[in-house]
Amino acid sequence: MRCIVGHEDIFRERDVKRQKKLSSGSSQMSLGSHGHIQLRCPSSEIVANSDCNMEYKNSESPSVGEPKSVSDQHPLKGSVCGFCHSPKTTKGTGQFLYYANGKEVVENVTSPSKVICVHSKCIEWTPRVFYDGDTIKNLNIELARAAKLRCSSCGVKGAALGCYVKSCRRSYHVPCAFEIQDCRWDMDNYLMLCPIHKSTKFPTEKSNSRKHVRREVHRATSDIPPLTAEQLSFWARSSGGPKEWVLCGSALSSEEKYVLVTFANMCGATVCKFWKPNVTHVVAATDEKGACTRTFKVLMAILSGKWILTMDWVKACIAANGPIKEELYEISLDNHGCSGGPKAGRLRASTNAPKLFDGFKFYLSGDFVPTYKVDLLNLVEKAGGASIQSKEQLVEQTHAAQETHPLYLVVYNCDPPRGCMFEEESVILKQRLAEAEDLAKQIGCQVIQHTWILECVAACKLVPFC
Numbered sequence: 001m002r003c004i005v006g007h008e009d010i011f012r013e014r015d016v017k018r019q020k021k022l023s024s025g026s027s028q029m030s031l032g033s034h035g036h037i038q039l040r041c042p043s044s045e046i047v048a049n050s051d052c053n054m055e056y057k058n059s060e061s062p063s064v065g066e067p068k069s070v071s072d073q074h075p076l077k078g079s080v081c082g083f084c085h086s087p088k089t090t091k092g093t094g095q096f097l098y099y100a101n102g103k104e105v106v107e108n109v110t111s112p113s114k115v116i117c118v119h120s121k122c123i124e125w126t127p128r129v130f131y132d133g134d135t136i137k138n139l140n141i142e143l144a145r146a147a148k149l150r151c152s153s154c155g156v157k158g159a160a161l162g163c164y165v166k167s168c169r170r171s172y173h174v175p176c177a178f179e180i181q182d183c184r185w186d187m188d189n190y191l192m193l194c195p196i197h198k199s200t201k202f203p204t205e206k207s208n209s210r211k212h213v214r215r216e217v218h219r220a221t222s223d224i225p226p227l228t229a230e231q232l233s234f235w236a237r238s239s240g241g242p243k244e245w246v247l248c249g250s251a252l253s254s255e256e257k258y259v260l261v262t263f264a265n266m267c268g269a270t271v272c273k274f275w276k277p278n279v280t281h282v283v284a285a286t287d288e289k290g291a292c293t294r295t296f297k298v299l300m301a302i303l304s305g306k307w308i309l310t311m312d313w314v315k316a317c318i319a320a321n322g323p324i325k326e327e328l329y330e331i332s333l334d335n336h337g338c339s340g341g342p343k344a345g346r347l348r349a350s351t352n353a354p355k356l357f358d359g360f361k362f363y364l365s366g367d368f369v370p371t372y373k374v375d376l377l378n379l380v381e382k383a384g385g386a387s388i389q390s391k392e393q394l395v396e397q398t399h400a401a402q403e404t405h406p407l408y409l410v411v412y413n414c415d416p417p418r419g420c421m422f423e424e425e426s427v428i429l430k431q432r433l434a435e436a437e438d439l440a441k442q443i444g445c446q447v448i449q450h451t452w453i454l455e456c457v458a459a460c461k462l463v464p465f466c
Helices: 009-015 120-125 139-146 174-178 202-221 255-268 296-304 309-321 343-350 370-382 391-400 421-441 451-459
Strands: 029-031 037-039 045-046 054-056 095-098 116-119 130-132 133-138 184-186 192-193 247-248 270-272 283-284 308-310 360-365 387-388 405-413 446-449
Touching: 037 133, 116 139, 120 405, 192 343, 247 255, 247 296, 247 391, 255 270, 255 309, 270 296, 283 296, 283 309, 296 308, 296 343, 296 370, 308 309, 308 343, 343 451, 360 370, 360 421, 370 387, 370 451, 387 391, 391 405, 391 421, 405 421, 421 446, 446 451
Parallel strands: 247 270, 247 283, 283 308, 360 387, 360 405, 405 446
Antiparallel strands: 029 037, 045 054, 095 116, 130 133, 184 192
């Protein structure tokens, strides 16, 4: 049975779940798709599904190991958890466990200095740790990784547990996360959502929600009047137009995705999951203010002069059983407060105006998440800018460009790194700025935050440097 719980149910629910019986080789843990722990069965029983996630092949539930209650434990004097660095054992930490040479040590332990000491719950929720028979794997690797991450709650290093949302930068000690009221937990798959992302759905919740999609779509379209035979044949008789549409959804719910696909099947349009140059309409979810989320798809659509519309346009086309003019449904606001970009992008494209970043050359300084850096550079290229790959190229090109005078920009990442307290974030961001300014000073160019690129694209105009 699927078990999604809030803070108040954590310990009650964990008591009835399969615990790690670390001294045996039966049902243990495996690494999930986002680097989080999931249930493990013996390797002969594991198969990969179409999404390359690991799941049980047999239908029998793994055996449940019953740990001793915390109150019955007698930890060695001087025991301190290698993850949370606490000498205490509580309901949130579990008992102390001791390892040496990859094996659990249960007898003849004379000193904690001769073994690796960890809390049972700290190791239970730590990614990448797994068991090969009686041998624990990756414990030292995870201890080393955690030693670099500060807990977003207490500020002490050793925070191995990250939020399930891949882009989230928060890490926690397991006991610290247990104490946070707004954390949310998937006890079956050992996943945690931090307070900021508690509204995000776990994978099991997403799959279950699909069962109700058709019912929700029926509710959403129940006010659409019955169509006549002539109307029903309209899309089939229509040539060109809708059949040449390529629709791309942005931040849509499961129900909205279903409506979009249903509409595409009705009118003969194509739906694509990712941004492609041939997209003609981006259909985006909006909040109560009519603002859409600033996604890569939305920004690329602005630069490409494509329609960015609300779901109401799709529903209006379904109700009318024919194409409805897009202007009434064009989105004008994003969730960062930027307005007018979609229309400005269409007008710029229709008049063949110079591209937004014509004459600009960008060098991305410092550390960026690789995939995010690729997206930024794709936006720069689509907007007519050029990217410089190395400091050496930057210096060489600036010296050789005295006559053409292109505008060179050194871009630094102003997003705080993952797993840092506020004070440390400030130090790191100041260091990034200082490094970018030192480089810019050497060659006489401008320093900007990476968000300047996003703001310019979202507004489809150059905004003041930041």
